[in-house]
Amino acid sequence: MQDQLPRHPEHTGGRFSIPYAVRSTETGDIGFLKALNFRAAADEEDPDARLLILESLISAYRHERGLLEKCHGQHMKRVATPLVSGTIKIAIATPPLDSAYYFIFPMADAGMRSRALDLMVIDIAWALRSLHHVATGIHELHQRGIAHQDIKPSNVLHFEGQGVKVADLGHGHDPDSPASHDSRPIPGDRRHAPLELGYATAPPIDFEARKAIDLYCLGSLLFFQFLGVSATQGILLHVVRVNAPLTRSNFQADLPFLQSAFGDLLEELERTVRSYAPALVRLILLVARELCHPDPEQRGDPKRRRLGSVGRTPAMRYVSKLNAVASRAELGML
Amino acid sequence: MNKYEEQSNRQIIPRWLSWRAVCQQVPPDASSQSPLAGLVDDVHFARTRARWENERTQVNAADLALSALLSGRLGDTEVGDAIEYLRSLDPDPESTIGLLAAGLTVAGFSPPPSAILDQSTDPRALIARARRVLDSHERDPLLYLDLAYAHSLLMQNVQAERNLKIALSLAPEHPLILRSAARFLLHIAEDNDPDQSLRILRRSGAVRHDPGVLAAEIAISEAFSRRSKNRKLGRSLAFSKNFHPFFLSELAGTIGTLEARHGSRRYARQALEASAVCPTENSLAQLEWISPRVGIEFEVPGDCATEPFEARTRFLFRNQEYAQALSAAVAWAEYQPLSSRPALTASHLASVWLDKYETAIRVLRTALMYSPDSFALRNNLAFALASSGQVDEATAELDKTERLDLDPSDEAVRLATRGLLAFRTHNHEEGRRLYEEAENGFRSLRDRDRNALAKAFHAREELLEGTPESSRIGLDALEVARATGIGRIKAIEFVEKAIGEGGTPQAEE
Numbered sequence A: 001m002q003d004q005l006p007r008h009p010e011h012t013g014g015r016f017s018i019p020y021a022v023r024s025t026e027t028g029d030i031g032f033l034k035a036l037n038f039r040a041a042a043d044e045e046d047p048d049a050r051l052l053i054l055e056s057l058i059s060a061y062r063h064e065r066g067l068l069e070k071c072h073g074q075h076m077k078r079v080a081t082p083l084v085s086g087t088i089k090i091a092i093a094t095p096p097l098d099s100a101y102y103f104i105f106p107m108a109d110a111g112m113r114s115r116a117l118d119l120m121v122i123d124i125a126w127a128l129r130s131l132h133h134v135a136t137g138i139h140e141l142h143q144r145g146i147a148h149q150d151i152k153p154s155n156v157l158h159f160e161g162q163g164v165k166v167a168d169l170g171h172g173h174d175p176d177s178p179a180s181h182d183s184r185p186i187p188g189d190r191r192h193a194p195l196e197l198g199y200a201t202a203p204p205i206d207f208e209a210r211k212a213i214d215l216y217c218l219g220s221l222l223f224f225q226f227l228g229v230s231a232t233q234g235i236l237l238h239v240v241r242v243n244a245p246l247t248r249s250n251f252q253a254d255l256p257f258l259q260s261a262f263g264d265l266l267e268e269l270e271r272t273v274r275s276y277a278p279a280l281v282r283l284i285l286l287v288a289r290e291l292c293h294p295d296p297e298q299r300g301d302p303k304r305r306r307l308g309s310v311g312r313t314p315a316m317r318y319v320s321k322l323n324a325v326a327s328r329a330e331l332g333m334l
Numbered sequence B: 001m002n003k004y005e006e007q008s009n010r011q012i013i014p015r016w017l018s019w020r021a022v023c024q025q026v027p028p029d030a031s032s033q034s035p036l037a038g039l040v041d042d043v044h045f046a047r048t049r050a051r052w053e054n055e056r057t058q059v060n061a062a063d064l065a066l067s068a069l070l071s072g073r074l075g076d077t078e079v080g081d082a083i084e085y086l087r088s089l090d091p092d093p094e095s096t097i098g099l100l101a102a103g104l105t106v107a108g109f110s111p112p113p114s115a116i117l118d119q120s121t122d123p124r125a126l127i128a129r130a131r132r133v134l135d136s137h138e139r140d141p142l143l144y145l146d147l148a149y150a151h152s153l154l155m156q157n158v159q160a161e162r163n164l165k166i167a168l169s170l171a172p173e174h175p176l177i178l179r180s181a182a183r184f185l186l187h188i189a190e191d192n193d194p195d196q197s198l199r200i201l202r203r204s205g206a207v208r209h210d211p212g213v214l215a216a217e218i219a220i221s222e223a224f225s226r227r228s229k230n231r232k233l234g235r236s237l238a239f240s241k242n243f244h245p246f247f248l249s250e251l252a253g254t255i256g257t258l259e260a261r262h263g264s265r266r267y268a269r270q271a272l273e274a275s276a277v278c279p280t281e282n283s284l285a286q287l288e289w290i291s292p293r294v295g296i297e298f299e300v301p302g303d304c305a306t307e308p309f310e311a312r313t314r315f316l317f318r319n320q321e322y323a324q325a326l327s328a329a330v331a332w333a334e335y336q337p338l339s340s341r342p343a344l345t346a347s348h349l350a351s352v353w354l355d356k357y358e359t360a361i362r363v364l365r366t367a368l369m370y371s372p373d374s375f376a377l378r379n380n381l382a383f384a385l386a387s388s389g390q391v392d393e394a395t396a397e398l399d400k401t402e403r404l405d406l407d408p409s410d411e412a413v414r415l416a417t418r419g420l421l422a423f424r425t426h427n428h429e430e431g432r433r434l435y436e437e438a439e440n441g442f443r444s445l446r447d448r449d450r451n452a453l454a455k456a457f458h459a460r461e462e463l464l465e466g467t468p469e470s471s472r473i474g475l476d477a478l479e480v481a482r483a484t485g486i487g488r489i490k491a492i493e494f495v496e497k498a499i500g501e502g503g504t505p506q507a508e509e
Helices: A047-071 A124-143 A195-199 A207-227 A231-242 A251-276 A278-292 A302-306 A316-330 B019-024 B042-054 B058-071 B077-088 B096-103 B123-136 B141-153 B157-170 B175-188 B195-203 B211-223 B231-237 B245-261 B265-275 B281-294 B309-318 B322-335 B340-353 B357-370 B375-387 B391-403 B408-424 B428-444 B448-465 B470-483 B490-501
Strands: A017-023 A030-036 A084-089 A099-106 A156-159 A163-166
Touching (some): A030 A047, A124 A156, A124 A163, A124 A207, A124 A316, A195 A231, A195 A251, A207 A231, A207 A251, A231 A251, A231 B096, A251 A278, A251 B123, A278 B123, B019 B175, B042 B058, B058 B096, B123 B141, B141 B157, B175 B211, B245 B265, B245 B281, B265 B281, B281 B309, B309 B322, B309 B340, B322 B340, B322 B357, B340 B375, B340 B490, B357 B375, B375 B391, B375 B408, B391 B408, B408 B428, B408 B448, B428 B448, B448 B470, B448 B490, B470 B490
Antiparallel strands (some): A017 A030, A030 A099, A084 A099, A156 A163
């Protein structure tokens, strides 16, 4: 153990854990340790509430551990999986709280947020390659039957020389392993979630719907990379700008306003991308529109939509599209 | 010059405006929650703030500013710093970051209106923009509504109707699109036939639960003497507690008007008072119109309706503040370019009450672009042109009305204007004959006001020409004018002065 890390903004997984930096005594490598934090429960005076917190902490930890175990050894290049997990005895504590349950991940060099420091100087090749890596990470998770459900800049970590990886499966969904957050209409961060989920009173209907959330969030990252805000934030900001009277309860009634705001946002994206890479505008806009259209019926591959497979577009489509556009950017074909 | 004809049956028919102009009328408190509320909780805000404190970057500043907006913490000192930081970067004002930088204050978010998308946007620019965005975003109904509005401003009604129908097919239940479609179809309907408008509203499901759509259906039915089956529903929904008063004001105003027409004074008052709680500019105009008819002055919050040009025109006209009424009417005409009523009101005020013929000509020429077959507009233009000495242009304008089928009243109005043109070409006998024929026509129609107006202008022309009959005709005009409400129009002032001084002063411009 090297040190307990301050609650740095880049560190995720705050639902049940305390972050630490750790150093291997054998190799000297620095890692990132997430330990199950019983302190939140210990601070609670009400015994019933304490029980609930404990239950929730343990359940969240077990769920994430289950998902990470499912990923372990699956050659996932774009998902941050732990180097090691387990328990250690804490000498100063008494049973049953004398065991620390932990994961140790490779220490990231930065998050996507930190890399996108200043929108005045977008590193377009890096931005597009990162998006390609995130798409790959989502695809790898979907292949293993996991939906991430909380893809956002702070959950995308940059490793020098390796590119970016998707992190924090704390809000993930596995049909074979139910979790308490499965019943929420919006499992992850509302600021990055598809707009229609804000109107929902029930959780996503099936695993396909949960996978579709990941694809929306991928598109939302694309907007973040170029405009500095998620698609959801950008759309709502444009809605506020025109003073559109949203019902906030009837998605179909509000949809034309959301669509119009999305049009404004696409226009801005087009202007921004054009100033960096005019040759890539068409492809980037196509990806952005397919992934983040406010109408879920209009998302995804148009051919599949015509065949009635709405929302059934696999992440692989965007892995290849983003790879193509990132490669062109890396070759300077802007 | 035609008389100012007050509507005998004004109804709250939806306006044909750009949809963004409609949205701008919604008061800030009309939505119980901002669309952005609830997206950021305490934990998220604290993290975002920590990020900004840790790293002062554009991304973190934008994130904190946005999070503060979403969570109602714009007063936070760090947020103020973040906004200042964003401003210091001088971002593109049309960008999201630019919007935040320009629009955020500790009090809230008031973004400047988009340079390209407000009501006064050049329609060609609006069409170009809509087509460009449609290339990558083809199923946006409000873009088609933009196109319909812009084409209508360019008098391309076929294209406007086509785009409107696409908007309607993409969002067949959307209240704003339904109301816009109903209004536009009324504008282009042949023989003022409201059936297509009513069909669209009645077929929709929204008419059963949306107060705006329901108000439009009842108002259009009432305006065209069609019976609405939804009146009972309207009476109950107008007092619903489930909507902000702003969204109920047109329905309540429509129901109040309906009750007033049927003599139910008590119910009319109740509904009209409900309409006055937070009126739209259209329902405010309705209150101004109906107030003298029902003998009730309504208490209206001063800052509620935005752009209340019609209401202001009516109020100032009623209070005989003609110069200010003209300014309001000109603004009203610019606000509703496709409607002939504001231009008719403005031209009447300018020509009859103020002798400001150039203003009348300007407003009328614009209005005639959109309503080229309006006899009233063209006649008023001919009158203003002739009165300002542009006789050839006036004759050309009046000649264009020869192809129109006119009712006996309009025929008499045209005769009077022909009389004016004859006087301005010094053809006194022909002018006198035409004026007298017009006056006879008004008398047989028992139209005292138009008769008085024709006599006043006839007398003005006789006096300007210094004819032997001028004193007799002038005295007759004064007597008739005193018996009607036109005693203070400029022509009568001129006649009084001329007869009083025994001379023939020049008309003012």
